[in-house]
Amino acid sequence: MNIFMLLEMAADAMPDRIAITSGDESLTYGDLLVAARGAAALAIEHGASRLAYLDVNGLAAPVALFGAALAGIPYVPINYRLTAPEIAALLERVTPALLVCDGQSVPNGIVAIAPAAFLARARAGGGEDLIAPDEDRGIAVELFTSGTTGVPKAAILRHDNLLAYILGTVEFMGADEGDAAIVTVPPYHIAGISAVLSSVYAGRRMVQLPNFDPAAWLDLVRRHGISNAFLVPTMLQRIVEHLDAGARVADLPALRALAYGGGKMPLPVIEKAMAQFPGVDFTNAYGLTETSSTICLLDPESHRAAMASDDPAVRRRLGSVGRPLPTIELVIRDEDGRELGPGEAGLVFVRGDQVAGEYHGLGSQTDRDGWFPTRDRGWVDDEGYLFLDGRADDVIVRGGENISPGEIEDVLSSHPAVSECAVVAVPDAEWGEGVGAAVVLAVGQAVEAGELQALVRGRLRSSRVPQAIRFVDALPYNETGKLLRRVIREEFAA
Structure with missing residues (x-):
């Protein structure tokens, strides 16, 4: 199977329906199919082994995604927010490739084309006789991991993985013609890939917001009658704060569903968001790049x-x-490796057809029975709800005792003066590692470190009490909303 099939089905069933809008430009499903065929022909003409994309969200991104699929080569979106040396290093790893970018210096083996020129060339036609390859285990997408702890790995997502997710979770043409989804996550994020595939299969119009801003997001949702949205927690928090400073309640009558994921959602933020968006169905979507997006859902009910x-x-x-x-x-x-029961914290393993668990040059990370180690820690309750305690590498080992940052963060976040916080390991001469907390105060609020320590001491064991609390203006996040605990640990160590 090949993900190009999703576009073919959509274009055949609803060729004149708007597929995607970016600024003042739009493509119908028929237009998108023509452009994807043209993009495939262009990639083949240049002998590319990959079709890479280095830019913000734009019409060229889904054209490149489906064009690569038709050409039988991987689509490789690259993080445009990286430094020039980091981008150069990634480009060296994808040659020979056709690269859609604007003004980027490229190494030998890369043919660069500006997004506008790529889109014009693709829309001019070509590739009408091409048939999407249906090879066993064909690679659809290579996504570089965020690299918060080292050199980015290239996660491999095969057509079979992505289609298992889409066909198992999305109804074909399930969206009404007036439905629209706003796309705010960048194209190099797995949520950006799944947003395109799921929207195309459902027949839901996509409206792109290239650079997130809470006021711009609210305006676009209102003007385009957006019915569905996905946000990372830091984005939703900024929208909540923006509304707190003004209207208090969002006036978005068309918005029906708001999903969030990609990081830990502070409890006060989701509680406030549900009050600000009355009548909107909220969904927490937990997934990883290696699992082709969502694997768990906290549904609206x-x-x-x-x-x-x-x-x-x-x-x-x-x-x-x-x-x-x-x-x-x-x-x-x-x-x-012993399986644990409800309420017992440990490492999260998942299995299913959508789970890829594979990296370029490293091979499959699944075991012989197909189980993939997510490297997340967590536990499930008696009803099967999954609670995450952070990454396995984030665990604080204090005198041989494993301490999860998540449980301490939940207690600290319950204080009305705390906007957000992060708990990390800090050096301790006696215990090896101790507990440190970086705290961002809510606007106009104040609290002493001793009061926060007493709060934790009153709810958890004494070993969980932060021995060091730093009040900071903001926590460090990467461009996809992932908390950079490494940076916080370095600041404490300094």
Whole structure:
């Protein structure tokens, strides 16, 4: 199978429906099919082994994605926010390639073309006789990991993985003609890939916002009658803060569904967002690049039940990532590989057809039974809701005791003066590692470190109390909203 099939089906069933809008320009599904064929012909003409994309969201991005699929080569979106040396290093790894970029110096083996020229050339036609390859285990996308702890790895997503996710979760032509989704995540993020594939298959118009800004997001959602949106937690927090400073409640009558994921959502933020967006269905989508996007969902019904419940066990599910998709198996294991039961924290493993778990040059990371180690820590409750405790590498080892930053962050975030916080390991002469917390205060609020320490001491074991608390203006995030704990640890160590 080949992801190009999704576009062929959409263009055949609804050729005149608007597929994507960027600024003042739009493409119908028929237009997108023609352009994708032209892009495939262009890539083949240049002998490219990959079709790379280095730019913000634009019409050229989905054209390149489907064009690469038809040409039988991987689509490789590259993070345009990296430094010049970092981009150069990644480009060396994708040669020979056709690169869609604007003003980028490229190494030998790369043929560069500006996005406007690429789009014009693609829309001019060509490739009408091409047939999408249906080779076994063909590679559709290579996504470089965010590289928060080292050199980025190239995650391999095969056509079979991506189609397993789309066909298992999206109804063909399930969107009404007036439905529209706003695309705010960058094209090099797995959520950006899945947004294109799922919207095309559902027949939902995409409206691109190349650079996120809360005021611009609200304006675009209002003007285009956006019905569906996806945000990373830091984006939703900025929208909440923007509304707090003004209208308080969003006036977006067309918005029906708002999904979020890609990082830990602070409980106060989602509680406030649900109050600011009354009538909107919220969904927490947990997934990884290596799993072709979402593997767990906290659905709208679970959000509402948790918000309305006085039962602590139900209420705390608002801080979970929900339950696995029907097509996904999930288990929690200890360090020795033993499967753990409800309430026992350990490492999260997943299995399913959409799970790729593979890196270029490193091969498959799944075990012989198909289980992929997510490197996330967490636990499930009696009803199967998954609660994440952070990455395995984030665990604080204090005198031989493993401490999860997540449980401490949840307590600190419950204080009304705390806007957000991050807990990391700090050097400790006696215990090896201790607990440190970086805290961002809410606007106009103040609190002493001793009060926060007392809050943690009153709810958790004494070993969880931060021995060092730093008040900072902002936490460090990368461009996809992932918290850079490494940077915080370095600041404490200094």
